[in-house]
Amino acid sequence: MTIELTKEARAEAIKSIERYFEENMEERIGNIAAGALLNFFVEEIGPVIYNQAVAESQDRLRARIDELDIEVHEDEFQFWRKYDNGRKGRK
Structure with missing residues (x-):
């Protein structure tokens, strides 16, 4: 991939x-x-910086993915628990 500046x-x-x-x-x-000189640095050193940024982005995304189950977790089979808890209050 060629690195280009605006x-x-x-x-x-x-x-x-x-x-x-x-x-x-x-x-x-x-x-x-x-x-x-800018062309030289972009062509010679730019890929090193680019690859490091991609690796850091991947690490951050992996960390977010690892936390995804915690953020969006829903307890299963909750219908009867809610029903039973409401019923216990009636007795």
Whole structure:
């Protein structure tokens, strides 16, 4: 699966890379170079982050599924218990 950024997210990411270089490196980086660096990170490191996010989502879903029987559990054969409890009050 190819990881793609929206046009807006890509533009913001490039601005962020340019600012990072401006504030933390001894030389500036241009728009084209920042875009190339972004492409490299998305292609090289993006899948690692993506796969980790998928694994964490799976873990969360498994935990929710494990709790599902507790959340939606209904006691069985309750009709006569309700009837018998109401009847005991009449005696």
